Amino acid sequence: MKRNELISRYERPAKFFAVALALLWAAGAIFFNAVSCLLLPVFFLLECGLFFFFIPEPGKNLLRLALLVFAGIAGLEIINAQSEFIFGEITFGSTAWVTPGGIPVLVLLLWTLAVLLVYDIAGKFTEDPFLRSALSAALLVALDFIAEGQAFRLDLWHWNYVSPTVRNYLAWFFATFFFAYAGSVLKVEIKNPLSRTIFLALLIFFALPVLYFRLFPAFAP
Numbered sequence: 414m415k416r417n418e419l420i421s422r423y424e425r426p427a428k429f430f431a432v433a434l435a436l437l438w439a440a441g442a443i444f445f446n447a448v449s450c451l452l453l454p455v456f457f458l459l460e461c462g463l464f465f466f467f468i469p470e471p472g473k474n475l476l477r478l479a480l481l482v483f484a485g486i487a488g489l490e491i492i493n494a495q496s497e498f499i500f501g502e503i504t505f506g507s508t509a510w511v512t513p514g515g516i517p518v519l520v521l522l523l524w525t526l527a528v529l530l531v532y533d534i535a536g537k538f539t540e541d542p543f544l545r546s547a548l549s550a551a552l553l554v555a556l557d558f559i560a561e562g563q564a565f566r567l568d569l570w571h572w573n574y575v576s577p578t579v580r581n582y583l584a585w586f587f588a589t590f591f592f593a594y595a596g597s598v599l600k601v602e603i604k605n606p607l608s609r610t611i612f613l614a615l616l617i618f619f620a621l622p623v624l625y626f627r628l629f630p631a632f633a634p
Contacts (some may be wrong), residue, residue, distance in 0.1 A: 416469065417469055420467050420469060420606065424467070424606050424607070427463055427467060427607055427610075428606075428607060428610040430463070431460060431463055431607060431610050431611050431614045432610060432613065432614050432617065434456060434459055434460065434614065435456075435460075435613075435614035435615070435617040435618040436617060436621075438452070438453070438456045438618055439617060439618050439621040439622055440621075442563065442566065442567065442618075442621075442622045443621070443622050443625050443626075443632075446566060446567075446634055449567065450507075450508050450567055450568055451508075453508050453519070453567060453569075454508075454510065454519055456618070457519060457522055457523055457526070458522075460526065460611055460614060460615070461522060461526050463607055463611060464526060464529070464530070464605060464607060464608070464611050467605050467606060467607045468603055468604075468605050469604055469605070470604075472601075474599040474600060474601045475601050475603060477599060478529070478532075478592070478595065478596045478599055478601045479525060479529060481592065481595060482524075482525045482528045482529065482592045483521055483522075483525045485588065485591075485592060486521050486524050486525065486528075486588070487516055487521055489584070489588060490515075490516060490517065490520075490521070491514075491515070491516065494515045499580070499584050500577075500578070500580065500581045500584050500585075501572065501573075501574065501577065501578035501580060501581050502572065502573035502574060503570050503571070503572055503573070503581075504570065504571045504572075504573065505517040505520065505569070505570050505571075506565075506567075506568030506569055506570060506571060507568050508567055508568045508569055509568075509569050509570060517569075517570070519569070520569060520570065524553075526611075527553055527556055527612075527615065528549070528553060528589055528592050528593070529603065530608050530611055530612045530615075531548075531549040531550075531552040531553045531556075531589065531593070531612065532545070532549045532592070532593045532596050532601075532603065533603040533604070533605050533608040534549075534552060534608050534609055534612060535548040535549040535552065535593065536602065536603070536604075537609075542594055542597035542598070543594075545593060545597060546589075546590045546591075546593035546594040546597065547590060549589055549590070549592075549593035550585075550586040550587070550589040550590040550593065551586070552612070553585055553586070553589040554582050554585050554586050554589070556612070556615060556616065556619075557581075557582065557585050558582065559616060559619045559620050559623070560615075560619040561576070561577050562619070562620075562623035563618075563619045563620075563622050563623050564619075566622065566634060
């Protein structure tokens, strides 16, 4: 069976699976947070696997873009670890898979996936490189804004301040704009039928626990 036939056949079950995973892990984060933290890499790796499997025509330029995004975010994190200039004073937790060199591998995987998702989603609305990059950046910042409310409970990252700095959001906006523009220059077209669903799954995963604990603060860990 050809790749496109596989994608067409399993697209609907895969969308259901992506959202079901998010609901399951979000419920785990609410009621069994320690277990959810322990199994967090499984969730991200499954969502990444779905994303890359359902790309109709993965090519060398897509690989180049993915490597550029991963390496670029790693570079920003390294610079920030030394100077706290890019994002602000942030500490990564045990679930971030921090290497001896201080690189949070799981966080890099999450944001690389997120950048590719928003780039693909934005491309469904506009082909103009500037507008596509701006929309990609706005979507990424929206995801980051929601994720910040849950990341500390998952022991992914912690801010030394009470809340993220404004420059954190500005840094993510301009970094994503650059990555998306690079994708346009490389003429990368992902056209993944699951992109919007996986992005929604990430939103659900981060947002549901935040909403629950705001409605029921007595149960907050």
